Amino acid sequence: MRTSQPGASLFLSAVLAFTLTACGDGGLIAHHGDATAAGNDLFVPKTDVLLGDGQSADTTADDTVTPPDGDQPDAPPPTDAHDQDATDQDTPQPIDVPEFDVPLDQFALVSHTPGDGETGVASPITVTMTFSATVKPESISANTIFVTTHGDKPVLGKFATNDKVVTFTSAGPVQAASRVQVRVTSVVQAKKGNSLPQEALFHFYTQPMPGLAPYEKLAARYAPTVRQGVNVDSPSADLLRSIDFDGDWNLSNNAKNTKPAPTAKVAWSVIETQSHFFITYVFYWAHRSALDSKLVFDNDTAGSIVAVAKYPTEHPVALTTYFKQKADEQMWGWVTAESGLVAPGAKTPSFLRAVLPQDQLFPKAAAADTYGCEGIAGCTPRRYPAYLTASTHQSCLWADAGDKSLYECDLSPAIQVDLKWIDYVPATTGQPASGNAGAPGPVYGYELQSLHEFWWPHRDEAGANAVFVDTTFTYAPPVDRPFGGGLPVGSKFLTSGSNDNGRPPWAWMWKPGTNVSYYDMPRGTPFYDPSWALYMRLGGIDAKLPPFDATTKTGYSMDHCLHPFFFVDLRDSAPCKGSLP
Numbered sequence: 001m002r003t004s005q006p007g008a009s010l011f012l013s014a015v016l017a018f019t020l021t022a023c024g025d026g027g028l029i030a031h032h033g034d035a036t037a038a039g040n041d042l043f044v045p046k047t048d049v050l051l052g053d054g055q056s057a058d059t060t061a062d063d064t065v066t067p068p069d070g071d072q073p074d075a076p077p078p079t080d081a082h083d084q085d086a087t088d089q090d091t092p093q094p095i096d097v098p099e100f101d102v103p104l105d106q107f108a109l110v111s112h113t114p115g116d117g118e119t120g121v122a123s124p125i126t127v128t129m130t131f132s133a134t135v136k137p138e139s140i141s142a143n144t145i146f147v148t149t150h151g152d153k154p155v156l157g158k159f160a161t162n163d164k165v166v167t168f169t170s171a172g173p174v175q176a177a178s179r180v181q182v183r184v185t186s187v188v189q190a191k192k193g194n195s196l197p198q199e200a201l202f203h204f205y206t207q208p209m210p211g212l213a214p215y216e217k218l219a220a221r222y223a224p225t226v227r228q229g230v231n232v233d234s235p236s237a238d239l240l241r242s243i244d245f246d247g248d249w250n251l252s253n254n255a256k257n258t259k260p261a262p263t264a265k266v267a268w269s270v271i272e273t274q275s276h277f278f279i280t281y282v283f284y285w286a287h288r289s290a291l292d293s294k295l296v297f298d299n300d301t302a303g304s305i306v307a308v309a310k311y312p313t314e315h316p317v318a319l320t321t322y323f324k325q326k327a328d329e330q331m332w333g334w335v336t337a338e339s340g341l342v343a344p345g346a347k348t349p350s351f352l353r354a355v356l357p358q359d360q361l362f363p364k365a366a367a368a369d370t371y372g373c374e375g376i377a378g379c380t381p382r383r384y385p386a387y388l389t390a391s392t393h394q395s396c397l398w399a400d401a402g403d404k405s406l407y408e409c410d411l412s413p414a415i416q417v418d419l420k421w422i423d424y425v426p427a428t429t430g431q432p433a434s435g436n437a438g439a440p441g442p443v444y445g446y447e448l449q450s451l452h453e454f455w456w457p458h459r460d461e462a463g464a465n466a467v468f469v470d471t472t473f474t475y476a477p478p479v480d481r482p483f484g485g486g487l488p489v490g491s492k493f494l495t496s497g498s499n500d501n502g503r504p505p506w507a508w509m510w511k512p513g514t515n516v517s518y519y520d521m522p523r524g525t526p527f528y529d530p531s532w533a534l535y536m537r538l539g540g541i542d543a544k545l546p547p548f549d550a551t552t553k554t555g556y557s558m559d560h561c562l563h564p565f566f567f568v569d570l571r572d573s574a575p576c577k578g579s580l581p
Helices: 006-022 026-031 086-090 213-222 251-257 413-418 451-458 530-537
Strands: 109-113 118-121 126-131 145-149 157-162 165-170 179-184 200-206 225-229 265-273 276-288 297-309 315-325 328-336 354-356 385-388 395-397 421-426 443-450 560-563
Touching (some): 213 265, 213 297, 251 276, 251 297, 276 530, 297 395, 297 530, 315 395
Antiparallel strands (some): 145 179, 265 560, 297 315
């Protein structure tokens, strides 16, 4: 006895349809529908069959009534299978397959602006991304395309989708001289097709703080003349060059790429207070060579800070030099007798090397040298005579005999007898230098390079083929000084060995490590807060420096007018206005 079961027939038909689909093209199953909001691109089509109980939620109960035994309804008339249309029996029914814009594995980000690694991008920023197929607008949001800047801080803005093009526009200006990274995740989908098979990643850099051209000119007229000692056995290690002289911003291979004669460059930056300019100069070498293997490392730096009084007329008043000696970080200091920073006849503060006449510490440039003074009436460049030691790259003053007992900046007669050097002078365009040293040696021009524009944007790039070992250094200012709570940056350059590391200027530290008493400043203070660092070297409150009077333009100020590394710009305020020619 047979009983008609239409519900079971429906169940078997649906299962069969599902099975046929599942046994077919695997890509079709995975990509038949759209990805969910959670980013899952696996799509299972809806079916009326619930595989748990065999009954469809959309199907009514079976309305066939089963009479008592012996009273069964008439069976349907038998059919002859041979009489059926062969087409109905043997030909599979057509399946509606969507037409994709591109093959499922070829949906990709094909181009974008700005380009990867592009510099000087205007802010607010606009990012345009072009894909290989029409983009599904619902898959585009701040949760699928991440636009971030220093510290993985999200850049706020809006997305717009037009066919294959996605545009991001920031809601406001993005921090100057900063890296912006765009991460396009695999959740982004084509309108008719698959998600991206893998993430796409690119980055670019925003424009520096505007209005710095006059400060570059200021740096030019106080840029030092440089006497560079050269080790004739490894002269390429003693040649000044750009930190990215090989063009890849990968400091792990700089020491290997030193054979071509490098264009000589020196980095600069200016921080301004109400009373003074503080100009930092940074010397960079791809490698430090030394007889003691413990003193060998790649990507070495040294430098100096020149303090220039703004009133009554612009003039240099103090010099600080920085270098590494073994594991110690040295900072030597001098002031001019005309500066008023040390009272006439007073004892030289213990943290200064000497008080020298202005013409000795900052001699006037030769008559033919007008670099930095162009168009300024009565202007004459003043340049301190720097001396940089061979191999160990100590930043010294040629007018200072150095410390023979500690092998620091030693310019004793015995050293000078065998000294070989090359001379660098500041110039509009740097020249390729060679290691053909002498006594005297050949002269080359070096070019100034903006620290804020060229070095600072890379402050958060760490890794095996990047710039820094890590980016965990956060400047902790002295008590009651500003700029605390900043974002972490790199403080140690990559090196090929496990020895010491070269440091960027924002991680310089005044910590002599000798038997002489010293004041230990927090790392980065001389660079980030040079007015306070000089104040403390002079004795702090005991120096009795008169506070700055904005009316008479006299005294000493530690209040900033311009600080490009903390994006402070108060140049239009009354105490700061009109300080540069």
